[in-house]
């Protein structure tokens with residue numbers, strides 16, 4: 187399979203019209219794949235509109251919701267997403283180790299009817315279905331699952347459901363506003379327009395005179411806070427702050443802001 191990239195200015199979300207243009211220029215395209223929350227920039231992409239383009243052309247729509255699931259609204263069936271992938275460790279708040287894959291009816295039809303089976307035994311979803319159907323009462327998976335990771339995910343999901351998804355979303359919105367207002371009041375600038383950003387992640391431009399690596403090291407050694415650098419061309423000039431998962435709270439945001447305020451003072455020395 188040869189991917190046809192649909193590119194965008196990194197400070198902007200994907201443009202559904204750009205997918206239309208790509209489809210018009212290549213009749214062999216069989217589906218559209220897009221990321222919901224672009225982790226390198228904190229920008230949320232309009233996957234509902236992108237899925238609508240796919241459906242208009244009778245193509246499948248595959249969405250990477252690794253960073254967005256349970257962090258912001260995502261409606262697989264209502265928005266017409268055919269295959270949605272995520273992971274246990276981000277918005278769901280478990281630990282790393284599980285890939286979560288949801289397949290809708292159109293996606294499943296395609297999987298069942300395709301002549302060639304995947305070359306990977308492990309990644310063949312039909313095999314996973316066979317075990318669920320035939321060994322369901324004692325071992326519904328083709329492999330031994332990492333039990334501790336599954337139990338951690340279950341605990342995270344139980345706490346998410348107890349809190350309620352809407353309440354969790356509201357909490358994230360409050361934390362994002364607290365963080366971003368605090369950053370702006372200290373003179374930091376956000377990587378993209380705030381209205382484009384997901385509520386669980388904030389990409390911030392480094393102040394002149396400091397690199398992302400310096401800021402990250404300072405926060406880690408002086409405040410025991412771990413953030414990450416920018417990605418690709420923004421590796422040195424952007425820091426990324428994750429604020430997702432059930433454990434994050436106002437005190438974490440304030441601790442980070444206090445650390446960055448201190449960093450500003452270090453810079454002025």
Ligand SMILES: Cc1ncc(COP(=O)(O)O)c(C=O)c1O
Nearest residue numbers: 221223224225250251252253273
């Ligand atoms: C949007 C997005 N997709 C995919 C991945 C890869 O996920 P994993 O590291 O669980 O394979 C990441 C990881 O950071 C991500 O942010």
